[in-house]
Amino acid sequence: MAKSDETRAKITETAIASFRERGYDQTTIRLIANEANISVGNAYYYFPTKNHLVQELYLRVQDDHRLRVAEGFGTTKDLAKRLEIALLSGLDALAPYHDAAPGFLSAAISPTSAVSPFGPDSVAPREMAIEVFQMAVDGSTNAIPSELKAQLPELLWMAYMGLALYWVYDNSAGQAKSRRLASRASGLFGTVLPLARLPFARGPLNELLAMIAEARS
Amino acid sequence: MAKSDETRAKITETAIASFRERGYDQTTIRLIANEANISVGNAYYYFPTKNHLVQELYLRVQDDHRLRVAEGFGTTKDLAKRLEIALLSGLDALAPYHDAAPGFLSAAISPTSAVSPFGPDSVAPREMAIEVFQMAVDGSTNAIPSELKAQLPELLWMAYMGLALYWVYDNSAGQAKSRRLASRASGLFGTVLPLARLPFARGPLNELLAMIAEARS
């Protein structure tokens, strides 16, 4: 058993390192096999697809995100601030892989792909990712309508997916534009959130939530 | 020249028909070449990439969208209704290619691809697509704050891109869920739009528009 785990680990480490250094396209299975001193077929014994190696990287990034967030939240209780921390921490965790991101994106975007964030193959990773935003909401002291509060973590995660999409296309130095967008959107969210409690906002808000609920079915 | 155009047309027609019948993955260049009675290399003389054949399909869908919208608008003056027409017409135009959509999507999504809808290489197609929503806005009689009105067509186009993304993943019969989402979102937009003129909404609205403008730079 130990030998098997060792081989598996050797493959993931080599693959992730190569993704980081060379990007997605230039990281070939043959290259990974060479660097890990195994055969091509052996890599496929452990990982049915190249995309499954990307999944491994994705899990690592997510773990990193969780660690950064746990540290970053500190004693902050304001939801907008916590959201900003969650978003910026996510971008921090992603940063080393910006060059490889386009390749990852087109690998992940196909619904048939193992790495599709919406697909059935990545339920666990997705729930782990949503947990970050669950923490952001739970640790806040803001007064939030309960129907909204229930759906908020998943909605914020989807917003984060949108931000990540923007980030892939963002070629500004250090992806500064993505960071600025994250901050500004968080601030805007903070100013708009109290309005959700105004009486005439309830109608549209409930319709919005119902629409999303139906779309998610 | 005539011969050349003929070959080119033969390739595009064969390719689009095959995308439609067999989907993206199962449409191979060798297959297209066979059906079009040419050699593999000759296809590459006209189209540098398989994705460029997808681009050809994309243009066709867009043309179809424009035709359907021009017919569909009729005498409707309400912006929400016009938006709904624009969105549903878009889904109608896309419908025949739902099976091929995942491949279509991953071909288009990569920023490095010449076919990316956000990239510099497809400015013209993008502007043609936005024009549909420009028409939707221009033909309406709703009172809209001018700062918003200026940005609205592009914003609606982005919303349409989001809808299209949802549609790719939508496996309900006839993609009914996507259609329902389009209708419901249009209706919600119609009820929220008047609120944009209320005094205390101006602040957040302007911040939102400024944020988007900065993000688009």
Next chain:
DNA sequence: ACTTGGTTTTGAACACGTTCAGAAAAGGAC
């Protein structure tokens, strides 16, 4: 008719992700 220069077409070749039949290694059971 013959050359010339450009356009169009061909098919073999390359590297890639992936598959697969079978070899090698690793444990037990006796």
Next chain:
DNA sequence: GTCCTTTTCTGAACGTGTTCAAAACCAAGT
């Protein structure tokens, strides 16, 4: 130690998108 089963590993092979040197074709110009 010897046999048997299961796990782990190998490398050749397949079909893919793409490239490229060379062939074939074509339209003038002389």
